[in-house]
Amino acid sequence: MVNGDPGAAATVGGASWLALLRGDVTYRRRFSLLGREWDLFPGVFSPMQSHSTGFFSRAVPQREGGTFLDVGCGSGVMAVEAALAGCRKVLAVDLDTAAVDNTLHNARLHGAEAVSAQVSDCFADIPPQLRFDTVFWSLPYAAVPADDPSALDTGAHTICDVGHRCLRAYLSGVGGRLAPGGRAFLGFSDMGDHAALVHTAEENGWSPRLLAASSGEPNPNIEHHLYELISMRR
Ligand SMILES: C[S@@+](CC[C@H](N)C(=O)[O-])C[C@H]1O[C@@H](n2cnc3c(N)ncnc32)[C@H](O)[C@@H]1O
Numbered sequence: 001m002v003n004g005d006p007g008a009a010a011t012v013g014g015a016s017w018l019a020l021l022r023g024d025v026t027y028r029r030r031f032s033l034l035g036r037e038w039d040l041f042p043g044v045f046s047p048m049q050s051h052s053t054g055f056f057s058r059a060v061p062q063r064e065g066g067t068f069l070d071v072g073c074g075s076g077v078m079a080v081e082a083a084l085a086g087c088r089k090v091l092a093v094d095l096d097t098a099a100v101d102n103t104l105h106n107a108r109l110h111g112a113e114a115v116s117a118q119v120s121d122c123f124a125d126i127p128p129q130l131r132f133d134t135v136f137w138s139l140p141y142a143a144v145p146a147d148d149p150s151a152l153d154t155g156a157h158t159i160c161d162v163g164h165r166c167l168r169a170y171l172s173g174v175g176g177r178l179a180p181g182g183r184a185f186l187g188f189s190d191m192g193d194h195a196a197l198v199h200t201a202e203e204n205g206w207s208p209r210l211l212a213a214s215s216g217e218p219n220p221n222i223e224h225h226l227y228e229l230i231s232m233r234r
Pocket residue numbers: 045046047052053056071072073074075076077078093094095096099120121122138139140141157158159166
């Protein structure tokens with residue numbers, strides 16, 4: 001819909017989107033999703049403003065008793081849901097301290113003891129020996145060129161992948177984080193740059209396979225995509 005059009009990417013969903021994420025607007029702090037109540041800390045990506053959180057939480061396949069790495073955990077809904085669904089160990093990471101604190105808070109709220117969380121720039125700050133059965137990132141889903149003014153917004157990284165930095169970090173590092181037989185997934189949208197996804201995946205030995213697509217309230221004009229990354233090197 002808005003591929004390759006950064007101006008549209010910045011405004012789809014309403015010009016207020018980045019303002020909401022910057023914390024210009026007072027959030028409702030408590031929200032309901034997937035039949036549970038959650039708290040949202042200021043400045044953290046809001047599942048109230050996006051269909052993606054609920055969709056990906058339901059759609060990413062988890063291995064019963066397996067381990068899960070949730071990159072870009074935001075408020076922690078996905079990490080907590082995975083733990084409550086039977087993952088024995090869930091590591092949630094985010095660039096933002098507020099998101100890490102929010103995830104730990106929501107894990108405590110729901111007694112999800114399998115969840116731990118830490119700050120990490122994609123995989124960079126995760127102990128190198130750790131490997132997971134399932135790895136997922138709901139990528140900041142609007143592709144924005146590095147010279148676009150919205151790239152300078154303080155909240156931009158919650159929703160904007162500036163210059164494909166997140167895409168590159170994830171696709172170049174995810175293979176090194178998989179346990180034997182592990183599966184890698186990626187959350188994307190039609191606000192992303194699909195050509196860059198395919199190109200960057202192939203450069204790193206992956207073929208992205210679309211598993212599911214969904215749109216819905218509160219932003220039915222955006223379609224969210226779940227990809228599994230299939231290794232071309234196996
Ligand atoms: C689209 S939001 C998804 C949040 C959450 N997973 C959800 O579904 O509600 C993308 C998340 O990635 C985080 N993020 C952005 N750049 C990152 C990076 N370099 N390393 C780790 N997390 C990052 C953002 O802070 C944000 O929480």
